[in-house]
Amino acid sequence: MNWGRLNRALHRDLGYFFAGLTLLYAISGIALNHAGDFNPSYNVEKETIRAAVIPQEGNEETILSAVGAKGPVKTVFRPAPGKIQIITEGENIAADTVTGEISVERIRERPLIFPLNYLHLNHPKGAWTYAADIYALALAFLAASGLFLVKGKNGLMGRAMVLTGAGMLLPVVFYLIYH
Amino acid sequence: MARPASNAKKSKFSLEMEMKRAAAVAMVIITLFAGASLAQVFGAGVKGAEKAKVSQILASPEKYVGKKVDVTGPVVNVCKSRGCWAELAGDKDYQSLRVKVDDGVIVFPPALLGKTLTVEGEIERVFIRCSEDATGKKPCGEEKSVYYQIRATGAVSE
Numbered sequence A: 001m002n003w004g005r006l007n008r009a010l011h012r013d014l015g016y017f018f019a020g021l022t023l024l025y026a027i028s029g030i031a032l033n034h035a036g037d038f039n040p041s042y043n044v045e046k047e048t049i050r051a052a053v054i055p056q057e058g059n060e061e062t063i064l065s066a067v068g069a070k071g072p073v074k075t076v077f078r079p080a081p082g083k084i085q086i087i088t089e090g091e092n093i094a095a096d097t098v099t100g101e102i103s104v105e106r107i108r109e110r111p112l113i114f115p116l117n118y119l120h121l122n123h124p125k126g127a128w129t130y131a132a133d134i135y136a137l138a139l140a141f142l143a144a145s146g147l148f149l150v151k152g153k154n155g156l157m158g159r160a161m162v163l164t165g166a167g168m169l170l171p172v173v174f175y176l177i178y179h
Numbered sequence B: 001m002a003r004p005a006s007n008a009k010k011s012k013f014s015l016e017m018e019m020k021r022a023a024a025v026a027m028v029i030i031t032l033f034a035g036a037s038l039a040q041v042f043g044a045g046v047k048g049a050e051k052a053k054v055s056q057i058l059a060s061p062e063k064y065v066g067k068k069v070d071v072t073g074p075v076v077n078v079c080k081s082r083g084c085w086a087e088l089a090g091d092k093d094y095q096s097l098r099v100k101v102d103d104g105v106i107v108f109p110p111a112l113l114g115k116t117l118t119v120e121g122e123i124e125r126v127f128i129r130c131s132e133d134a135t136g137k138k139p140c141g142e143e144k145s146v147y148y149q150i151r152a153t154g155a156v157s158e
Helices: A003-017 A019-033 A060-067 A113-120 A127-146 A159-178 B002-038 B054-059
Strands: A042-050 A073-077 A083-088 A092-096 A101-109 B040-043 B068-078 B085-089 B096-100 B116-128 B145-157
Touching: A003 A019, A003 A127, A019 A113, A019 A127, A042 A060, A060 A073, A060 A083, A060 A092, A060 A101, A073 B068, A083 B068, B054 B068, B054 B096, B068 B096, B068 B145, B085 B116, B096 B116
Parallel strands: B096 B145
Antiparallel strands: A042 A101, A073 A083, A083 A092, A092 A101, B040 B145, B068 B085, B068 B116, B085 B096, B116 B145
């Protein structure tokens, strides 16, 4: 058996097969890396308006019409005296009946990036956990098999060793600096 | 000549049977999916501990500290960035209980807002040692206040 040919074929075909998952993890990885700067999964729109008068009692209709809420009411909660929170299908409304200030929060899943993050963070659990494990093992294989693709001065004993060593040194340096 | 008519009758009958069977299977699938969409299980789910109301816990929280309970209430707030906590409205006005989960083990999505959630877990006491000056640079060992939350091991939304 020609091991070089088998290695090349496996590297090529697994590379093709897992290209989609690599893109999934790469794109969501960038988004999740910046979770401190923005919400990577949800788009949270906030709006504040001031209503002229909000009655102390029976004020739900006044608040809903002031913000133009369309969805049916799911829950009404009074967190503190003079405060009311109304949750509809799609809106989270908080009103201050004393000041007349109403804040509306609309939360939407970010298109494309939400499903990617959902899978990256293993929210489905179950079988997806094993699919992700297999992908991780395949990545390890791709990294290792890649070292043996080329022979000669650009191969394992030449360029490959230098660049792979430099790449492995990178996280070590960062760890030593920041830890 | 009678044979084809009989065959046609037979095939019509079997087609009807097939359609009825397919309809029955579709009904079962739809019922299963409808059931799945109605209840969502988080973590270990709810296995059945002592039921407690938010008002009961907040009235005498020390009695519940370390105790495993099931608490039910509408979700009025969730962590939008990581889904690592939620807040249940109490059965009385001006009361709520924070539901804390281990990061990544259970994730509460914002879609839970307004839905009724039953949570199972232990009531725990949390000390707030620093308030606004919690920069991490100033030592602040003094206990300023305390609040109570449920450390959820599982939950089920209706």
